[in-house]
Amino acid sequence: MPRVLTLLLAGLFVATACGQTPTTSTATGSPAASASAAITRGGTAIVAVWQEPSTLAAHYQNQTVSGVVTDGVIEGLASTLTDGTYVPVLAQSVPDVANGGVVVKGTKMDVTWKLKPGIKWSDGEPFDSSDVKYTWEIWMKDPKTNNRTGFDQIESIDTPDTLTAVVHYKAIYAPYPLNFTNLMPRHLLEKEADISKTDYVRRPLGTGPFKVTDFKAGDSITLEKNTNYRGAPEKPYLDKIIFKSVPSSQVALAQLQAGEVHAMWNLTEAQTPDVEKTQGLTLQVTPAPTVERIELNTALNKEYPDPNSVHPVLGDIAIRKALLYATPKQQIIDKLLFGKGKPGSSPVSQGWAKYTGTQEGYDPAKANSTLDAAGWVKGSDGIRTKSGVRASLTYATTTGDQLRERVQQVLVDEWKAVGIEVKIQNQPSSVLLSGSCTGKDPRKLGTFDLLMFASSPNIDPHTTIAPRYSSKNIPTQADCSGQNYTRFKNPDADKAIDEAGTTLDLEKRKAAYQTVMKLLNDAYVIIWMYDRARIDARVNALQGWTPNTWGNFTWSVQDWWMKK
Amino acid sequence: MGRYIVRRLVQAVPLLLAISVAAFAIIKAQPGGPLAAYEGNPDFTEADRVRLEHAFGLDQPLPLQYLSWLGNFLRFDWGYSFASHQPVLTLIGERLPNTLYLMGTVFVVVLLIAIPIGVLTAVRQYSWFDHVVTGTIFTFLSTPTFWLGLLLIIVFGLQLRLLPLGGMQTLGAQFDLGDRLKHLILPVATIALVQMGGHVRFLRASMLETIGQDYMRTARAKGLAERVVILRHALKNAAIPLVTIIALDMPELFVGALVTEQIFGWPGMGRLFWDAATRSDYPVLQGILAVSSTLIVIANLFADVMYGWLDPRIRFN
Numbered sequence: 001m002p003r004v005l006t007l008l009l010a011g012l013f014v015a016t017a018c019g020q021t022p023t024t025s026t027a028t029g030s031p032a033a034s035a036s037a038a039i040t041r042g043g044t045a046i047v048a049v050w051q052e053p054s055t056l057a058a059h060y061q062n063q064t065v066s067g068v069v070t071d072g073v074i075e076g077l078a079s080t081l082t083d084g085t086y087v088p089v090l091a092q093s094v095p096d097v098a099n100g101g102v103v104v105k106g107t108k109m110d111v112t113w114k115l116k117p118g119i120k121w122s123d124g125e126p127f128d129s130s131d132v133k134y135t136w137e138i139w140m141k142d143p144k145t146n147n148r149t150g151f152d153q154i155e156s157i158d159t160p161d162t163l164t165a166v167v168h169y170k171a172i173y174a175p176y177p178l179n180f181t182n183l184m185p186r187h188l189l190e191k192e193a194d195i196s197k198t199d200y201v202r203r204p205l206g207t208g209p210f211k212v213t214d215f216k217a218g219d220s221i222t223l224e225k226n227t228n229y230r231g232a233p234e235k236p237y238l239d240k241i242i243f244k245s246v247p248s249s250q251v252a253l254a255q256l257q258a259g260e261v262h263a264m265w266n267l268t269e270a271q272t273p274d275v276e277k278t279q280g281l282t283l284q285v286t287p288a289p290t291v292e293r294i295e296l297n298t299a300l301n302k303e304y305p306d307p308n309s310v311h312p313v314l315g316d317i318a319i320r321k322a323l324l325y326a327t328p329k330q331q332i333i334d335k336l337l338f339g340k341g342k343p344g345s346s347p348v349s350q351g352w353a354k355y356t357g358t359q360e361g362y363d364p365a366k367a368n369s370t371l372d373a374a375g376w377v378k379g380s381d382g383i384r385t386k387s388g389v390r391a392s393l394t395y396a397t398t399t400g401d402q403l404r405e406r407v408q409q410v411l412v413d414e415w416k417a418v419g420i421e422v423k424i425q426n427q428p429s430s431v432l433l434s435g436s437c438t439g440k441d442p443r444k445l446g447t448f449d450l451l452m453f454a455s456s457p458n459i460d461p462h463t464t465i466a467p468r469y470s471s472k473n474i475p476t477q478a479d480c481s482g483q484n485y486t487r488f489k490n491p492d493a494d495k496a497i498d499e500a501g502t503t504l505d506l507e508k509r510k511a512a513y514q515t516v517m518k519l520l521n522d523a524y525v526i527i528w529m530y531d532r533a534r535i536d537a538r539v540n541a542l543q544g545w546t547p548n549t550w551g552n553f554t555w556s557v558q559d560w561w562m563k564k
Numbered sequence: 565m566g567r568y569i570v571r572r573l574v575q576a577v578p579l580l581l582a583i584s585v586a587a588f589a590i591i592k593a594q595p596g597g598p599l600a601a602y603e604g605n606p607d608f609t610e611a612d613r614v615r616l617e618h619a620f621g622l623d624q625p626l627p628l629q630y631l632s633w634l635g636n637f638l639r640f641d642w643g644y645s646f647a648s649h650q651p652v653l654t655l656i657g658e659r660l661p662n663t664l665y666l667m668g669t670v671f672v673v674v675l676l677i678a679i680p681i682g683v684l685t686a687v688r689q690y691s692w693f694d695h696v697v698t699g700t701i702f703t704f705l706s707t708p709t710f711w712l713g714l715l716l717i718i719v720f721g722l723q724l725r726l727l728p729l730g731g732m733q734t735l736g737a738q739f740d741l742g743d744r745l746k747h748l749i750l751p752v753a754t755i756a757l758v759q760m761g762g763h764v765r766f767l768r769a770s771m772l773e774t775i776g777q778d779y780m781r782t783a784r785a786k787g788l789a790e791r792v793v794i795l796r797h798a799l800k801n802a803a804i805p806l807v808t809i810i811a812l813d814m815p816e817l818f819v820g821a822l823v824t825e826q827i828f829g830w831p832g833m834g835r836l837f838w839d840a841a842t843r844s845d846y847p848v849l850q851g852i853l854a855v856s857s858t859l860i861v862i863a864n865l866f867a868d869v870m871y872g873w874l875d876p877r878i879r880f881n
Contacts, residue, residue: 147609197644217831217836
């Protein structure tokens with residue numbers, strides 16, 4: 001039913017959009033307002049979000065949309081600019097080895113944060129180093145915390161004075177600058193036995209430019225100007241931001257076109273032509289770290305295969321190469337993504353660690369010659385065989401994802417043309433991407449041939465590279481926690497990953513990740529389909545937006561203003 | 565009568581238990597589960613999963629999970645949503661008024677329109693009025709709600725720009741009755757147009773049957789005015805089956821309109837249920853299902869009792 005509904009909605013709205021006379025406006029990703037324009041203060045911006053944030057509490061959040069709302073409310077010690085550099089937010093500077101803020105002690109390290117003086121929570125209470133310590137404590141103590149990444153690497157925190165927090169890590173933890181991106185108020189929460197049962201989950205208290213004043217479930221969330229904000233009274237410019245909960249992205253787009261909302265979060269590529277031809281709307285296309293890929297299983301397609309077993313078809317590198325050569329990435333991007341994306345080349349497409357190499361492009365002739373040379377012979381039906389093994393594979397992705405289903409259609413035809421038969425075998429995302437062994441995620445079990453999905457690394461790529469490409473992290477029945485789904489094994493890659501994980505030297509780490517990604521591409525185990533963009537839209541009158549690859553479009557709401 | 569009601573209520577207990585077991589089993593049989601939403605986050609580890617499963621009580625054996633839910637449910641502790649951590653009773657409490665407001669309006673609108681039309685189409689059987697109304701009603705009756713809703717949005721919202729596309733009120737504005745009513749028109753029309761057909765058809769059929777009865781001729785022979793004959797003698801008797809239908813409609817006041825609320829972004833029970841279903845939010849689903857099945861059982865009993873009260877020829881034995 002929901003799928004039928006979406007299709008129909010999409011169909012009907014496309015139909016109406018076609019009926020409108022196209023305007024000459026060419027509104028495309030122009031970033032912020034020109035600095036010369038006089039800024040108007042006050043006013044309300046309404047932003048449509050087509051997922052309802054279930055909780056706003058920093059440590060419980062598990063939806064991107066919750067962050068979209070709380071980016072204007074909850075702040076951290078540091079954050080990331082779009083080019084991937086760290087900037088201090090509530091700290092005076094980002095500590096590192098050079099400025100003496102980070103001291104490595106053998107296999108441990110200490111990080112000293114100096115806080116900006118005079119910061120207040122939106123209720124007027126002072127923010128100090130005890131809040132930093134409390135944030136770590138509650139993250140570790142609350143049984144319902146989403147995840148404890150980074151916090152579980154901390155041994156203790158000292159607060160020698162109200163503006164200094166010394167964080168003692170029990171290991172070398174390179175992503176430390178972004179460990180404290182969501183600070184929690186000790187004075188408010190300390191006395192609570194169970195935060196999940198307090199008002200904080202809907203009206204979190206922060207130090208940001210806005211505060212949550214109203215949470216109407218299923219309807220709207222209202223943020224109002226925080227008069228205790230350190231930028232006040234200059235900023236924020238807007239008086240209010242209302243996040244309106246709408247049922248789907250198609251409805252959000254319709255409301256944006258009808259002028260009922262001023263901005264919308266998260267459009268699909270297929271919706272972009274509608275925005276581009278509506279006068280008065282601006283599309284914001286921001287490069288995102290998300291990379292769509294097809295992972296190829298090199299071990300046997302069965303539950304928990306021996307990692308050293310060899311897939312009868314995909315075990316041959318010639319087949320893996322041919323699949324890549326017969327993948328028309330650019331054509332898919334142009335036709336199906338409306339040009340909003342870039343051909344992929346690695347798992348890390350953005351930031352300081354981004355891959356500088358490439359992955360070979362579309363060349364079906366080369367696919368054919370590679371297969372011929374490897375002894376895969378075309379049969380009467382056009383499908384190749386070698387020593388009695390037919391080049392036949394299954395291809396899984398998430399059910400009901402229109403874009404992915406179309407990509408599959410294209411690729412099945414392309415691959416058939418070079419003599420590889422591929423059968424589509426999709427599953428709901430709740431199974432396919434459950435990440436759970438008991439939930440029968442085929443990637444964990446190893447029960448797939450080709451599997452297409454997307455993943456977004458953090459600005460520090462270690463949490464992406466180590467669990468996914470080290471041979472120690474091949475999921476097995478005994479330890480299913482790893483994410484090396486292709487069963488990629490390379491001792492040099494393992495070594496580079498280990499090196500990167502135990503040093504803070506950025507240049508060394510950078511080199512190590514480049515090595516791993518090069519080895520990965522040389523093994524032809526993953527086809528990097530495309531680097532996805534994050535697409536949002538707004539009315540032209542809403543000014544002051546700046547894009548940020550590493551944040552939501554709401555990361556700098558204090559700068560937004562509404563043109564009268 | 566009293567004994568009958570008691571007997572029916574006693575019979576309802578095993579029925580409701582069976583429904584709750586079935587609902588629990590179906591919910592649990594869904595692939596994924598409530599922790600699926602956490603996946604995709606590269607920072608979410610196996611250890612986090614184990615910890616959260618324990619915190620939510622999902623590591624308990626299934627029968628135990630059911631029994632502990634049932635025990636708490638009977639003590640009016642309906643648990644907490646896995647997604648929002650809010651008490652299920654609170655979540656239902658904040659959505660219920662919105663659904664009552666929407667479905668109550670639908671209920672009144674449907675009756676106000678369906679009763680006169682039902683009577684008129686029966687009295688003027690095979691007239692052009694009857695044909696037009698019957699044809700129109702069949703058209704709407706066979707229209708899927710989601711399609712009709714979208715059509716109304718496109719025509720009245722997007723193209724004519726007469727009515728809002730969704731929501732309950734204009735955000736960021738002061739309370740305004742006119743604005744509230746404007747937001748109500750499309751969702752109410754969507755549900756009412758589809759729902760009305762059944763009521764009209766029932767009343768028409770039942771009226772036609774009554775009009776042919778001997779006592780109608782008697783009433784006319786007595787010299788009663790036609791208005792009195794139709795309204796007092798015919799309609800009163802013909803309305804009995806309608807009472808059943810109305811009574812069976814009652815649970816909908818609570819459950820809301822799943823599809824319509826979803827399309828119009830109405831913050832009611834239907835959307836709560838939809839969101840909970842997509843997130844495998846077991847406590848919320850179980851709570852709503854338990855209440856709605858109880859209401860359906862009660863509504864059935866109410867219909868039966870009303871039936872006997874309206875028509876003394878029916879005996880409860």
